[in-house]
Amino acid sequence: MSESSGASSVIALDAMGGEHMPQAAIDGALQAVDEGIEVVLVGDADRLEAELSRRGVSLRVHHAGDVIGMDDHAGDVRRRRDASVMVGMRLVKEAQAGACISLGHSGATMAAALLHLGRIPGVDRPAILASLPVQDGGFAALLDVGANAECRPNYLQQFAIMGSVYAASFLGRPNPTVGLLSIGEEPHKGTELVREAHALLAATPSIRFHGNIEGKDITRGTTDVIVTDGFTGNVVLKLAEGEARTIFSWIRDALSSGLRNRLGGLLIRPALREVAKLLDPAEYGAQPLLGVDGYAFIGHGSADARAVASALRTAGKAMRNKVVEKIRSGVASLAAAPPVSS
Amino acid sequence: MSESSGASSVIALDAMGGEHMPQAAIDGALQAVDEGIEVVLVGDADRLEAELSRRGVSLRVHHAGDVIGMDDHAGDVRRRRDASVMVGMRLVKEAQAGACISLGHSGATMAAALLHLGRIPGVDRPAILASLPVQDGGFAALLDVGANAECRPNYLQQFAIMGSVYAASFLGRPNPTVGLLSIGEEPHKGTELVREAHALLAATPSIRFHGNIEGKDITRGTTDVIVTDGFTGNVVLKLAEGEARTIFSWIRDALSSGLRNRLGGLLIRPALREVAKLLDPAEYGAQPLLGVDGYAFIGHGSADARAVASALRTAGKAMRNKVVEKIRSGVASLAAAPPVSS
Numbered sequence: 001m002s003e004s005s006g007a008s009s010v011i012a013l014d015a016m017g018g019e020h021m022p023q024a025a026i027d028g029a030l031q032a033v034d035e036g037i038e039v040v041l042v043g044d045a046d047r048l049e050a051e052l053s054r055r056g057v058s059l060r061v062h063h064a065g066d067v068i069g070m071d072d073h074a075g076d077v078r079r080r081r082d083a084s085v086m087v088g089m090r091l092v093k094e095a096q097a098g099a100c101i102s103l104g105h106s107g108a109t110m111a112a113a114l115l116h117l118g119r120i121p122g123v124d125r126p127a128i129l130a131s132l133p134v135q136d137g138g139f140a141a142l143l144d145v146g147a148n149a150e151c152r153p154n155y156l157q158q159f160a161i162m163g164s165v166y167a168a169s170f171l172g173r174p175n176p177t178v179g180l181l182s183i184g185e186e187p188h189k190g191t192e193l194v195r196e197a198h199a200l201l202a203a204t205p206s207i208r209f210h211g212n213i214e215g216k217d218i219t220r221g222t223t224d225v226i227v228t229d230g231f232t233g234n235v236v237l238k239l240a241e242g243e244a245r246t247i248f249s250w251i252r253d254a255l256s257s258g259l260r261n262r263l264g265g266l267l268i269r270p271a272l273r274e275v276a277k278l279l280d281p282a283e284y285g286a287q288p289l290l291g292v293d294g295y296a297f298i299g300h301g302s303a304d305a306r307a308v309a310s311a312l313r314t315a316g317k318a319m320r321n322k323v324v325e326k327i328r329s330g331v332a333s334l335a336a337a338p339p340v341s342s
Numbered sequence: 343m344s345e346s347s348g349a350s351s352v353i354a355l356d357a358m359g360g361e362h363m364p365q366a367a368i369d370g371a372l373q374a375v376d377e378g379i380e381v382v383l384v385g386d387a388d389r390l391e392a393e394l395s396r397r398g399v400s401l402r403v404h405h406a407g408d409v410i411g412m413d414d415h416a417g418d419v420r421r422r423r424d425a426s427v428m429v430g431m432r433l434v435k436e437a438q439a440g441a442c443i444s445l446g447h448s449g450a451t452m453a454a455a456l457l458h459l460g461r462i463p464g465v466d467r468p469a470i471l472a473s474l475p476v477q478d479g480g481f482a483a484l485l486d487v488g489a490n491a492e493c494r495p496n497y498l499q500q501f502a503i504m505g506s507v508y509a510a511s512f513l514g515r516p517n518p519t520v521g522l523l524s525i526g527e528e529p530h531k532g533t534e535l536v537r538e539a540h541a542l543l544a545a546t547p548s549i550r551f552h553g554n555i556e557g558k559d560i561t562r563g564t565t566d567v568i569v570t571d572g573f574t575g576n577v578v579l580k581l582a583e584g585e586a587r588t589i590f591s592w593i594r595d596a597l598s599s600g601l602r603n604r605l606g607g608l609l610i611r612p613a614l615r616e617v618a619k620l621l622d623p624a625e626y627g628a629q630p631l632l633g634v635d636g637y638a639f640i641g642h643g644s645a646d647a648r649a650v651a652s653a654l655r656t657a658g659k660a661m662r663n664k665v666v667e668k669i670r671s672g673v674a675s676l677a678a679a680p681p682v683s684s
Contacts, residue, residue, distance in 0.1 A: 135588050149533045183576040191491045215580025219588040231533050234525040238557025243585050246477050246561040254613040264609025271596040271603045
């Protein structure tokens with residue numbers, strides 16, 4: 001694995017996959033490089049070099065002759081070895097880079113990460129973790145948000161361990177609590193999956209299990225980590241982002257009607273902008289693929305330069321905080337304990 | 343059934359179940375009665391009469407000697423025939439009332455409704471429908487929000503028909519579109535349940551099936567009806583309510599720091615209050631149990647007088663719009679068509 005064979009602090013950035021590529025990748029990378037982050041752009045070298053020289057700037061480029069489109073099938077990744085996301089993950093495997101970020105096709109990114117980096121021993125299914133803004137101004141770790149639509153109880157147990165490591169080492173939530181998303185606090189509430197996962201989580205000594213939580217607890221920040229299947233988690237993440245947009249559009253409308261509201265709106269615009277920033281996915285830029293044996297990140301397909309720069313910062317911080325190494329030990333400690341059930 | 347044996351326009355209100363009872367029931371009922379709605383309070387007659395005479399007001403009371411507490415088991419309902427929610431539903435069955443509302447134990451309310459009113463022929467599982475505020479200022483019909491944690495594809499088909507009737511006849515959404523909540527627009531995305539339900543909905547001529555929608559579409563109002571299993575729907579509803587509270591608490595905090603923000607906040611307070619009202623569950627007060635063969639409604643256990651009055655208005659409007667009768671015909675038309683799969 002990359003980490004053992006000489007850690008590279010270079011981040012391989014898929015500069016082709018995504019709606020605003022390669023422009024957003026170049027602009028975002030330029031911001032990050034200014035902050036001391038090492039980046040290599042992965043993509044069509046001719047096109048990237050032409051774009052860079054047109055702007056009179058310079059960045060490291062690694063050629064990749066193909067790109068997975070947003071409408072392609074994730075299953076095609078295996079035979080498209082020259083696709084930018086495949087080349088980026090290969091750079092991590094070969095220790096030429098320490099992390100890979102793609103803002104393109106999520107399924108293809110996960111597939112490429114698994115093909116080249118594999119899973120951490122003891123992890124059945126990697127999960128996508130989202131950092132969700134909560135009441136106190138910090139973030140809760142929500143996983144899985146879409147890698148596994150259908151889950152088994154032991155996947156959720158592994159998500160709990162990986163999410164706890166991430167919350168402690170990345171989100172600044174020491175000794176994090178874990179909540180199991182359900183439709184009532186009582187252990188008997190919810191689906192069969194949730195009831196079985198509840199028993200398993202309650203019997204996992206390496207996590208701080210709070211018990212079941214409900215939808216209303218998510219943004220309240222009742223727990224630092226929220227575990228759920230990838231179907232529910234994906235709906236939660238996209239609703240949370242969509243509702244914020246809806247509420248701010250209502251507020252904008254309200255503040256544009258009448259002199260009093262327009263004047264008040266003018267005064268509070270900077271403050272409202274700060275609140276809106278709390279909810280802007282571009283602020284964290286990319287989500288880690290936890291359980292993959294290496295640093296791999298997925299961002300929004302619509303990422304702009306700011307989101308790309310945030311994604312690069314996120315990857316850099318995760319590497320500095322040795323998130324993958326810590327997950328490896330966390331999951332190993334689980335394997336050492338006798339399983340209660342599966 | 344109640345409707346055929348002489349429709350009563352009286353609403354039986356469980357005045358005991360819930361956190362702020364019986365005060366909230368009395369205050370809410372007094373508001374509704376002022377608006378011409380006929381209400382009978384169901385509960386401990388001595389206590390209710392004492393409370394009414396203390397205030398020097400008068401309301402119809404029907405005695406019920408027992409009440410299901412919020413921590414009781416829904417399964418206990420069957421043998422607690424004198425519980426207020428059981429007596430209320432019995433009044434509907436006996437055509438002494440046209441509808442019953444409880445703001446107490448949800449599971450017990452559903453159980454009591456099923457025991458006394460039964461299911462509409464062709465409905466496998468009744469669902470709880472929530473009216474969710476959407477971008478354009480109206481509401482989308484979301485179901486199921488908690489009656490059935492685990493669902494089969496044909497339940498979702500029935501939810502689609504019942505939700506369409508409700509959206510058209512109650513929410514003012516003529517010829518409503520139906521979205522199936524998933525984690526991608528493509529029919530192959532999601533869980534096995536979603537994929538099978540997609541095929542079934544696409545083959546249901548009596549609904550206007552839009553296809554799969556995602557979490558971000560919920561508050562955007564992409565479709566008028568959103569069908570999902572009761573686990574996902576419950577998480578969605580509670581997250582939507584919780585996130586609105588979180589965002590408004592952030593805004594309140596932001597507007598209390600600094601002279602400029604405090605002044606701006608003062609100016610826009612009325613406008614913001616109007617926006618917050620859009621998201622306040624107390625605005626609609628109660629959610630219908632669709633598929634039950636009669637008018638039955640569940641409200642928040644924390645309902646205050648305003649929520650009770652809204653619930654009474656909601657029940658009255660549903661009866662006037664003959665929602666149950668229309669669902670009966672809608673489901674019958676489904677039974678008449680040959681099933682594609684189950």
